[in-house]
Amino acid sequence: MKPLLIAALACALRSWAVQPETDKLILQGLDAAYSLDFERATSLFTEADRLEPEHPVGPFFLASLLWLEYSQNADIPGAADSLQPRFDRIMGQALARAWKMHEKNREDPEANFYLGACYGMKGRWLMLERKWIRAAHYGFKGYKYLQRTVELDPEYNDAYLGMGMYDYYSDTLPAVVRMAADMIVRGDKQRGLRYIERTLEKGHYSVTEAKLFQVGILSSYEHQPEKALPILLELRRQKPENLFFVLLEQGTRINARDWSGAIAFGEFLAPRVRALPYTQPQTSLFDLYLGESYLCAGDLPRAVEVFDRCIEEAPDGRKATVTHCHLRRAQALDLLGRRAEARHDYTFVTERPDFFDSRAKARRGLKAPATREEILHQLGMP
Incomplete structure (x- = not known):
């Protein structure tokens, strides 16, 4: 059978394909979401839902937006408390609609895709809560429906991302995740x-989600941040006003040991990050990255100044980034020979909720002054 005819038949199987106007709204909503403009994204996804009241597309993206919002604040104790009920309710709507589609036509790629996407998103929510076994359960449940999607329509290319995430995570993440995945x-x-x-x-x-996922794994898991930078540069070329991509580039430059580039980049863009209402909540993360750039580059006095600003001007003092600013300031103070001040910060970190082994690192700092080699190791640099 000719490829064009196969593609036409596959598209015909998508009995619930959305209207062009809905498609446009979803793409605009995704642009707003990746700019952390949650208010605009919510408005666009809500309008898409109004146009498609029986399709899961609206509630699925509204629930995914709540996941993105949670992911930006998962380091705040109790951050999920206000979001979880809304996520469960809206995701429940998406699943109910997807199941209704599936009951009408089990061979509909669109129905199978949204079932897979919904269960996969539930798994990603549970990953933020570090509930690995339940996350693996939902991840595999979603995987099966996505697998069925591409069996029915090999050109349903969005489905491959969820399958790829499951394959990668279940073969890479901590032992407890692999054990959970092995059960499935x-x-x-x-x-x-x-x-x-x-x-x-x-x-x-x-596509953008796939690029961001690739950036994350190259930088954090594959230890190849230099390969992640071109992807981010291309994203920023396409969307120069997107400050979420700026935050990611700042962290990636540090991992790539491009400290002078990270400093120049960070100082130039810091005022914009602080000025916009939808990026202002992440200014402590931006300051943490900028301070770490100065710390790694050896400009210790300036590093301390930036960490001071991070701590004093943080939009939410509960965030893990504030904890880590105290930790990094302590290490900078150690390298400056200001041991008493460093000990004060280390003690403060041991009394905070533990984020990414922050307490253990602080206890080591209380036992012995930090060294440059130890700091680089903690930042994931060999």
Whole structure:
């Protein structure tokens, strides 16, 4: 059968494809979401839902937006308390609509895709809560429906991202995740990377998400931040006003040991990050990255100044970034020979909620002054 005819038949199977206006609203909403403009994204996704009252697309993206909002504040104790009930309710609406579609036509790729996407998003929410076994359960449940999607329509390219995420995470993350995945089905890291690459090349709604996922794994898990930078530069070229991409580039430059670039980049853009209402909540993260750039570059007095600002002007003092600013300030003070001040910060960190082993690192700092080698190791640099 000719490829064009196969593609036409696959599209015909999508009995619930959304209207062009809905598609436009979803793409605009995703742009707003990745700019952290949650208010505008909510408005656009809500309008898409109004146009498609029986399709899961509206509630799915509204629930995904709550996940993104939670992911930006998962380091605040109790951050999920106000978001969880809304997420459960809206995701429940998306699932109910997807199941209704599926009951009408089990061979509909669109119905299978949204079932897979919804269960996968529930798994990602549970990952933020570090509930690994339940996350793996929902991840695999979503994987099966996404797998069925591409069996029915191999060109449904957005489905490959969710499959790739499951394959990669279940073969890479901590032992407890792998154990949970082994109870269900173990993923395949290399296959996951191939699936993600396919979405990058051919996806529709999921292209930016695939790029951001690739940036994250290259920088944090594969230890190849230099390969992540070109992806971020391309994203910023396409959306120069997007300050979320700026935050990611700042962290990636540090991981790539481009400290002078991170400093120049950070100082130039700091006023913009602080000025916009939808990026202002993340200024403590931006200051943490900027302070770490100065710390790694050896400009210790300036590093202390930036960490001071991070702590004193943080929009929410409960965030883990504030804890880590205290930790990094203590280490900078150690390198400056200001041991008594450093000990004060280390003690403060031990009394805060533990974020990414912050307490253990602070206890080590109380036992012995930090060294440059130790700091670089903690930042994930060999």
